[in-house]
Structure formats: C-alpha cells, structure tokens
Amino acid sequence: MIESRSIDRYFQAMADPYRRGFIERLSEGPASVKELAAPADVQLPAVLKHLRVLEDGGIVVSEKVGRVRTYRMRPDAFNAMTTWIEQRQRDMNAAFDRLAAAMAQVPEEKDH
Amino acid sequence: MIESRSIDRYFQAMADPYRRGFIERLSEGPASVKELAAPADVQLPAVLKHLRVLEDGGIVVSEKVGRVRTYRMRPDAFNAMTTWIEQRQRDMNAAFDRLAAAMAQVPEEKDH
Numbered sequence: 146m147i148e149s150r151s152i153d154r155y156f157q158a159m160a161d162p163y164r165r166g167f168i169e170r171l172s173e174g175p176a177s178v179k180e181l182a183a184p185a186d187v188q189l190p191a192v193l194k195h196l197r198v199l200e201d202g203g204i205v206v207s208e209k210v211g212r213v214r215t216y217r218m219r220p221d222a223f224n225a226m227t228t229w230i231e232q233r234q235r236d237m238n239a240a241f242d243r244l245a246a247a248m249a250q251v252p253e254e255k256d257h
Numbered sequence: 258m259i260e261s262r263s264i265d266r267y268f269q270a271m272a273d274p275y276r277r278g279f280i281e282r283l284s285e286g287p288a289s290v291k292e293l294a295a296p297a298d299v300q301l302p303a304v305l306k307h308l309r310v311l312e313d314g315g316i317v318v319s320e321k322v323g324r325v326r327t328y329r330m331r332p333d334a335f336n337a338m339t340t341w342i343e344q345r346q347r348d349m350n351a352a353f354d355r356l357a358a359a360m361a362q363v364p365e366e367k368d369h
Contacts, residue, residue, distance in 0.1 A: 149274045160268035162261045165341070172348035174355075218349055223342050229277070230335050236284035237330055243286075 151203065155225050158202035163187060164195045168218070171205060175217035263315065267337050270314035275299060276307045280330070283317060287329035 158164055167181055182192045196216060199205045204222045207214050270276055279293055294304045308328060311317045315337075319328045
C-alpha cells in the first residue's frame with residue numbers, strides 16, 4: 146500500500162495550474178528547464194520551485210547533461226492516484242447496486 | 258473544458274489524509290456529520306472545515322433534514338480529474354510510440 150504522505154504529495158503536485166501546465170508539456174515528451182520556462186509567465190526561480198515539487202512528488206525525473214537539465218515524466222506518474230480513484234469508484238458502484246437492490250424489494254404501492 | 262480553478266480545487270481537496278478518509282467512507286454510502294466524525298481523531302470544527310472543502314470542490318453534496326446533515330458523494334466527483342489524467346496518459350503513450358518508431362528507423366550497427 147502506498148504511504149498516505151506520498152499520495153498527499155501526488156495530489157498536491159497537481160493542485161496548481163503552472164505545475165499541471167508543465168505536466169501537460171512533459172507528457173508530450175522530455176523538455177529542458179529553458180523550454181519549460183519559455184511559455185510560462187513566471188520567473189525562472191518559480192519554475193524551478195514548481196519542478197522540484199513535481200520531482201519530490203514522484204511525477205517527473207530530471208537528468209543534467211553538461212549545463213542542461215532535462216525533465217521527463219515518470220511512466221508510473223499517475224498510478225497512485227488512479228489506483229486510489231478506481232477503488233473509490235468501485236465502492237460507489239457497489240453502494241449504488243445495494244441501493245438499487247433494496248429499492249427493488251420495496252413493493253410498488255401503486256399496484257395495490 | 259473545465260475551468261483551471263475548479264481542477265485546482267478538486268486536486269487540493271484530495272491532498273489531505275482526513276479528507277481522503279471522508280471520501281473513502283462516503284464512497285461506501287451517505288453518512289451524517291456524526292458518523293463521519295466518529296472514527297476521525299480530529300475535533301468537530303476541523304471535520305466540518307474539511308467537509309466544506311470537499312463540498313466547495315464539488316466532490317460531495319450535503320442535505321439537512323431536521324438537525325441532521327447528511328453527506329454523499331457526487332456521482333461525477335472524479336470526472337474532472339480522470340479526464341485530465343487520461344489525456345496526459347494518451348499524450349505519454351503517443352510520445353512513446355513516436356520514440357519507438359524513430360528508434361526502429363535507426364540502422365542496427367551490428368549487422369554491418
């Protein structure tokens with residue numbers, strides 16, 4: 146089972162439009178800090194801070210070759226979240242099925 | 258398209274272990290504030306605050322009958338998140354396919 150604190154960080158990493166923008170870009174392929182910063186209307190220190198949150202959260206990894214640091218998505222970036230959400234949806238469906246079954250056992254009053 | 262601020266709130270709502278605990282409980286069926294507060298080791302005001310975050314984020318709805326307020330999951334609670342995640346995963350797969358196709362065009366040196 147994934148640690149609760151890890152899942153906190155996953156969801157926290159997603160809860161910012163700039164960070165989601167970087168994830169959207171990196172889902173299309175690796176990119177350098179410069180490429181990521183170019184379309185963003187924020188200063189470089191803020192970009193680096195957001196990228197650190199994504200890396201600490203286990204969403205992206207980075208590699209430095211010479212003076213260029215390149216970021217890319219982790220292939221399992223969304224696994225923890227989707228696993229958690231899918232379990233909740235299974236529970237919701239099961240609860241709905243139980244409710245539907247209980248309703249089916251109620252005699253229809255209009256027939257009497 | 259779903260507003261960026263709404264998605265922020267969705268993800269933010271998930272980024273807390275107490276709030277995820279309430280979502281886990283409510284996915285199994287509706288519950289009153291009292292029922293939700295019972296297993297949580299937090300005071301009632303904190304419970305109510307977390308529930309308000311979930312309601313503002315569009316994850317749960319509540320209804321008050323007499324003195325009892327009951328919470329239940331919104332059936333579309335996870336739609337915004339899963340839609341966003343699925344698009345990123347499609348992009349990641351497409352990027353991987355492009356990379357694999359490019360690799361396939363590189364002549365295998367060992368044959369020469």
